[in-house]
Amino acid sequence: MRSRNGDRPFIRSICTTIIVSSLSFLNAQEYLISYRYVAKNALSYNESFHVSHAMTQCGSQSYEPLILENTDNNNLKATLLKNFDLFFDYAKKLGLHVRHEEHTLNHQSSAFTTLTLKTTCFKVEFNDSFVIIQALK
Amino acid sequence: MKHSLLLAALLTASTIYAQEGETATTTLVPTPSHIVIECKSQECVQQAQETLKSNAKASEEEVLAPNKEVRISVVGQGVAPMNTISPAQAYALAKRAAVADAYRLIAEKVKGVRVDGQDLIQNMMVKRSSIRTSVDAMIRDANIVETIFKEGLCEVEMEIVLSYAQFVQQ
Structure with missing residues (x-):
């Protein structure tokens, strides 16, 4: 049955758009990601990278997205480790915390430098071939 | 002999006097710290001034200003x-x-x-x-x-x- 104004295909396209967009929004998951790197006397000493599902909802404002290739069957940590340089460049824009301590005892010095990405919430959307990651404020 | 000794003494005295006359003390204050340079000729004074000016330019710290x-x-x-x-x-x-x-x-x-x-x-x-x-x-x-x-x-x-x-x- 046609509608009174005969605008059936237009209404259908609007409904489809709304349903698809709401499904894609529901498909997006929220993850907490943290990174810590320690260098001792200019040598790599320790590196830790943690990824976990967020148990509470994060904020709604988001930064620009980072798009990576989805090669690891929706495994975020594996994807990020595979494209770590890209993710690190993205993290640099968010801001990294640096702490450096140097101790000189009787003219012999030792230094520790710690680089930290504080635990940040990311909205992650898995598509067939891409992973879209957006940091949330 | 006496005359030659007298002449030598006079020459020595005149050279010492001439050296004292050429000595010039220049004080330049490019930075808050005080720098004193002793120069014996005018060329040295000019060189020191140029060096201090270039050092002062190099040590000028960039200051954050609006629109910069x-x-x-x-x-x-x-x-x-x-x-x-x-x-x-x-x-x-x-x-x-x-x-x-x-x-x-x-x-x-x-x-x-x-x-x-x-x-x-x-x-x-x-x-x-x-x-x-x-x-x-x-x-x-x-x-x-x-x-x-x-x-x-x-x-x-x-x-x-x-x-x-x-x-x-x-």
Whole structure:
């Protein structure tokens, strides 16, 4: 049955758009990601990278997205480790915390430098071939 | 003989007097610190003035002003560990250490360094000397300009652009 104004295909396209967009929004998951790197006397000493599902909802404002290739069957940590340089460049824009301590005892010095990405919430959307990651404020 | 001795004494006295006359003391104050340079000729005075002027220009610190950006550039260094399984791993680890070092240098330049020193002196001798330096900062939007890896040492040139608006209190 046609509608009174005969605008059936237009209404259908609007409904489809709304349903698809709401499904894609529901498909997006929220993850907490943290990174810590320690260098001792200019040598790599320790590196830790943690990824976990967020148990509470994060904020709604988001930064620009980072798009990576989805090669690891929706495994975020594996994807990020595979494209770590890209993710690190993205993290640099968010801001990294640096702490450096140097101790000189009787003219012999030792230094520790710690680089930290504080635990940040990311909205992650898995598509067939891409992973879209957006940091949330 | 007497005359020659007298002549020699006169000549010596005149040269000493001439040297004293040429000596000029110049005092220039390009910076808050006081610098005194003693010169014996006019050329030396000019050279000293030029040197001080160039030093003053070099030591002028860039000040953040509205509508002006300050670009800070540093070179961080990192060393590859000895027990790596491949050159690629050595490069990756050295680069990461160099990036951390570059971040530290930027933080030191922008925020400053905290220095704590302690000396223990016993029987007029230094028994223990300890210096602790630390820096703590959050850095955003630092960019890697160039990476050089040579003989196990990685050098990363990193820069950051600071603008006045970033420091204005909201």
